[in-house]
Amino acid sequence: MKYLLLKHYRGAPASVNDAPMDQWTPEEVDAHIQYMRDFAARLEGTGEFVDMQALSPEGTFVRYDGEGRPPVTDGPFAETKDLIAGWVIIDVESWERALELSAELSAAPGAGGKPIHEWLEIRPFLTESSTATE
Amino acid sequence: MNESLLRELVPAVIGVLVRRGADFASAEDAVQEALIRALEAWPDDPPRYPKAWLVKVAWRKFLDSARSDASRRGRELTADAEPPAGPAPATDDTLRLYFLCAHPALPQSAAVALTLRAVGGLTTRQIAAAYLVPEATMAQRISRAKRRIADLPLDQPGDLGTVLRVLYLVFNEGYSGNVDLAAEAIRLARQVAALTGEPEAAGLLALMLLHHARRASRTGPGGRLVPLGEQDRSRWDTGLITEGVAILQAALARDRLGEYQAQAAIAALHADARSTAETDWVQIVEWYDELLRLTGSPVVRLNRAVAVGEADGPGAGLAALADVNPDLPRYAAVTAYLHERAGDLPRAAGLYAEASRAATSVPERDHLTREAARVRQLLRP
Numbered sequence: 001m002k003y004l005l006l007k008h009y010r011g012a013p014a015s016v017n018d019a020p021m022d023q024w025t026p027e028e029v030d031a032h033i034q035y036m037r038d039f040a041a042r043l044e045g046t047g048e049f050v051d052m053q054a055l056s057p058e059g060t061f062v063r064y065d066g067e068g069r070p071p072v073t074d075g076p077f078a079e080t081k082d083l084i085a086g087w088v089i090i091d092v093e094s095w096e097r098a099l100e101l102s103a104e105l106s107a108a109p110g111a112g113g114k115p116i117h118e119w120l121e122i123r124p125f126l127t128e129s130s131t132a133t134e
Numbered sequence: 135m136n137e138s139l140l141r142e143l144v145p146a147v148i149g150v151l152v153r154r155g156a157d158f159a160s161a162e163d164a165v166q167e168a169l170i171r172a173l174e175a176w177p178d179d180p181p182r183y184p185k186a187w188l189v190k191v192a193w194r195k196f197l198d199s200a201r202s203d204a205s206r207r208g209r210e211l212t213a214d215a216e217p218p219a220g221p222a223p224a225t226d227d228t229l230r231l232y233f234l235c236a237h238p239a240l241p242q243s244a245a246v247a248l249t250l251r252a253v254g255g256l257t258t259r260q261i262a263a264a265y266l267v268p269e270a271t272m273a274q275r276i277s278r279a280k281r282r283i284a285d286l287p288l289d290q291p292g293d294l295g296t297v298l299r300v301l302y303l304v305f306n307e308g309y310s311g312n313v314d315l316a317a318e319a320i321r322l323a324r325q326v327a328a329l330t331g332e333p334e335a336a337g338l339l340a341l342m343l344l345h346h347a348r349r350a351s352r353t354g355p356g357g358r359l360v361p362l363g364e365q366d367r368s369r370w371d372t373g374l375i376t377e378g379v380a381i382l383q384a385a386l387a388r389d390r391l392g393e394y395q396a397q398a399a400i401a402a403l404h405a406d407a408r409s410t411a412e413t414d415w416v417q418i419v420e421w422y423d424e425l426l427r428l429t430g431s432p433v434v435r436l437n438r439a440v441a442v443g444e445a446d447g448p449g450a451g452l453a454a455l456a457d458v459n460p461d462l463p464r465y466a467a468v469t470a471y472l473h474e475r476a477g478d479l480p481r482a483a484g485l486y487a488e489a490s491r492a493a494t495s496v497p498e499r500d501h502l503t504r505e506a507a508r509v510r511q512l513l514r515p
Contacts, residue, residue: 020487021503021506021507022483022486022487022490022503022506022507022510023507023510024507025507025511026504026507026508026511028507029500029503029504029507030356030358030504033356033358033500034356037356037357054496054499056491056492056493056494057491058491058492
């Protein structure tokens with residue numbers, strides 16, 4: 001079963017340890033980055049890793065504006081409620097395992113070397129095939 | 135089996151098939167299939183004559199696919215499975231392949247992929263893995279590119295500029311997937327420099343060697359990006375530096391300056407210094423002026439401001455930023471650095487944090503976040 005673990009710049013409930021990263025010490029920044037790398041490496045080791053990506057914080061809205069017209073763009077909006085920072089995709093045996101891994105990711109160290117307790121959003125993938133329900 | 139030896143044979147084998155009358159697109163496909171066969175079969179059963187083996191297998195693949203195409207098209211063609219002989223290729227097949235694969239009519243990403251496959255001898259799977267796209271996507275990108283260049287006349291002089299740009303793009307991709315693209319780009323640049331004898335091709339090769347010499351020192355523990363000023367210069371590869379400088383000097387002596395030679399000259403001045411303090415920044419600024427004259431590039435203007443900041447002090451660097459477009463991705467990072475050097479730490483910290491949000495790569499973002507944290511720490515009582 002594949003799950004998407006979403007990290008939010010904004011839109012998730014505030015973390016327990018909520019200091020912005022540039023207010024940490026350089027060593028704390030390094031420790032956090034190392035934790036994320038180790039997390040990905042562990043998932044690869046267990047055969048559960050699918051993908052990990054980070055997104056730029058600046059997004060633009062765009063839509064179709066009719067035949068022969070250029071697309072309309074809008075934004076970026078400083079007030080957008082939900083802003084995705086990045087994701088990890090895992091392929092695991094169970095929902096429980098997905099929760100366990102999400103909690104592990106949320107325990108990444110932040111300011112003062114303490115876990116951030118960041119809220120991550122976990123979303124199951126819809127599968128491509130429907131054989132199971134036939 | 136030596137995989138790089140196998141790769142080196144690929145363009146020559148394509149050349150043989152084309153000389154025998156195959157069109158480029160089919161020849162390239164057939165050789166790719168033969169290459170995949172070779173990668174499977176050679177480790178257990180290495181052939182005595184690798185090139186002859188590849189030619190034989192590729193030619194058979196080509197005939198098979200020509201026959202099945204012909205039978206799809208209609209019975210009357212089956213007797214004529216072998217295509218008519220094409221125009222005899224010019225003296226240098228390999229160079230023509232470079233020009234074809236990096237043809238200006240192709241989008242850059244396609245030119246990169248096609249060059250890596252047809253002249254680099256990489257498999258579609260390796261290229262896809264290196265560029266983090268599905269193999270089917272990469273295969274499609276390559277076959278679309280081949281369709282696009284199918285009707286182009288082959289006897290016209292190629293565009294060396296696009297060939298060099300493609301190799302430079304490959305080089306900058308570094309180590310990705312299971313292929314060392316930087317090393318691969320150096321191998322190809324070496325070949326193009328030798329085939330063309332052009333000073334700019336030599337300039338690009340020199341630039342690559344000089345950058346490559348610093349590779350080991352550019353990454354710290356945990357993949358951390360180490361900026362030039364903090365690199366352990368004892369880890370620079372002096373062999374590559376010596377070679378790069380010699381190639382550059384020979385190119386410059388021919389008095390046909392171009393952007394790669396100018397960039398290589400800047401890299402050489404860095405390679406020559408024992409520290410940032412001992413670097414000849416005045417001469418680096420002069421080379422940036424040349425580079426700006428040659429390219430008019432806004433990125434060059436930005437980098438020049440950094441060099442001016444080192445040569446004439448941070449105030450002069452900040453002044454040089456006046457005519458730089460602030461929308462450039464690294465603008466905030468450069469401004470932060472110059473303000474820090476000028477002693478304005480609160481401003482520098484804010485700008486580093488802003489720069490980290492504008493970063494276009496993960497290592498760069500992490501580095502700039504760390505810089506912001508470092509300066510904020512200096513500010514704490």
